Amino acid sequence: MENSSPLIIKRSSDFYSLKQSGKRYWPTKWLLLNYGKNDLGQIRLGVTASRKVGSAVVRNKLKRWSREYFRKSLKAGNSNAADINLIFKPIDKEFYKVLKYQEFVEAMDAGMLVVRKYL
RNA sequence: UCGGUUUUGUGGGUGAUCGCUCUAAUAAUUUUUGUAUAUUGCUGAAAUUAGAGAGGAAAGUCCGGACUCCAUAUGGCAGCGCAAGGGGUAACGCCCCUCUAUAGUAAUGUACGGAACAGUGGAACAGAGAGAAUGUCCGGGGCUAUGAGCCUGACACCGGGAACGGGAGGGUCAGGGGAGCCGCCGGAGUGAAAACAGCCAAACUCUGCGCGGAGCAAGAUCAAAUAGGGGGACAUUAGUAGGACGGCCAGUCCGUAGUCUCCGGGUAAGAUCGCUUGAGGGUGUCAGUAAUGACACUCCUAGAGGAAUGAUCAUCCAUCUUUAUCGGGGUGCUAAUGGGACCUGGUGAAGUGGACAGAAUCCGGCUUAUAGCAAAACCGAACUC
C-alpha cells in the first residue's frame, strides 16, 4: 500500500486498547482526540461518530475531512508512529451541518500540537 | 393580464491544482511478491496512459417479485392478507378507465364501496322504549254493555317416528269477569341513531380470491495440524426407534448404535465467487379512451467491503439583501393636475451562497423529506380585436 492516504484502525480491539491505555485531549467542545503510540512507524486513523452527530451525509463528510487532513499532513512530512481516534461528540443537530472545513482544520491543528509534544 | 388545477422535466454548469475506488492496456525497457525452471514463463502489486464513478428519493423497510438454500414445496386445517365493475402487469395492498358519495363557479380533488332475511355480539349517557321494544304525552281514527281488552280450558294448526311439546302480536268455541282498548295514523320529547327485520363487519364471522418457510449476514468454493463430524465397505433388520419439510395433520423423503478405511470441520470480523446486462434505458412507428403492449434502430451508465466519489481556488447561471437609475400603479399625506410614503417590473454595481439528502444482491410500486428553475395541457375572471 503506497497510497498517500493514512492507514485505518479496523479492529474493535484496537479501539478498545486505545481507550484503555491512550491519552485524551479536547481541542474544542465537540472534538475528543484519543491517541497513543504504536510500533508500525506510521499514523493510523480512526473516526468515531454516533448517529446522534447527524445524518449519514454529515458523518460521511466528517470522515472525509479527517482523512483529507491527515493526507495533507503526511505529504508535508509529518509522520509519527501513533494511533489516533477522532471522536465527534453530539452537540446540536444543526451544528455539524453548518460547520466549515476551516474550523475543523483549526481544531485539529491545536490538537495535533499536543499530540506531537507527547510523542 | 391576473388567479387556479393537473402532469412532467431538472436537482447547479465550466476550468485548474492535489487526492480516492474500479476496469482496460503497457511493445525492446523499470521496481517488486509468490511459484516453477535450462534462459524463458505464469501470477499478484506498484508506476504510466485511457475510460467510468451516488439519488429522485439512494431513506422508511410498508407491499410485490427475481435470485439462493430448505425437497423442482403436493393436499387439508389453522393463520395472515385483499375486496364495487372491467382492464394492465412477472406480481402487488400498485397503475388506468367506469359507476357511487362529497368539496369546488369550473378545470379537478378527496373518500368509501362483497354479505347485517346463516349465526354470535355491540350501541356509554340521555330517553317510556336501543332491536321480534314500548305501563310516555298531545291530536285524529277505529273497536267496545249486541260485553272489548284480560284470565282459564278445548280445538283447528305447527314440530316430532312416537311419547310429548307449543298453541303465539294470528283463527274458532265454551266459561269467568265488567270498562276501557288498539303491534292504527300524525306530532312532541331524548339521543349519533326511534321501528324501517334499521346501524356497526378498519367486532367476531360468512363468501370469493391469494399466500410453504427463511433471507445476499441467502448461499457456493479455497488452505496447515488434532478431537467432534462426513463418505464408502462389512455386520445388524424393522424401512423400526428417530429425523427433515421451522404451527398441526396427511403425504413424501432421509435414516442406527459396532468394526475397518478414506475425507477433513470451525475460527482468525481470512480470501474468492454471488456482484451487476436488467420484467434495462433512449428514439421512432403501430394498437388501445388510458395504464400499457408489439415491432425496428440504438446505448452500456458505480460495484465499495470498518465500506471509494473528497479538498481548495476562479468564473458563470439561479436565489436572497443593499443601492443607483428608468418605467407602470398610486384610494393614504399635502393647498396642489405637482411632490411622494408604499406596491410592482426592467437594467447596472456590490455582497451572499446552494433544498432534502449518500449506493451496499437487484428490480416494480407506495410512503415520507425537498430551496429554486423550466415546460405542457386545461379551467375561471377582466380587457382588446
Next chain:
RNA sequence: GGUGAUGUGGCCGAGUGGCUAGGCUCAGCUCUGCAAAAGCUGCUACAGCGGUUCAAAUCCGCUCGUCACCU
C-alpha cells in the same frame, strides 16, 4: 445490511371502543415543641399526524423515539 419488539403523569404500572385505575415521588394542610410515621387534599399523562366510528389510549395507515437479535 437484514429481522423483531415497544411507547400511558417526574418514576413504576393496569386498562373488553363509552369520564385513563393503583402505587411511589412532589406540593399544601392536620397531628408535633420540632421531625418521622399516619391521615386528608391537590398537581402533572395515552409519542405525533391522519382515517374508520355517534364516540378511539384501544381498530387501520403514515411519521418519530427507544430497545433487542442475526456475521
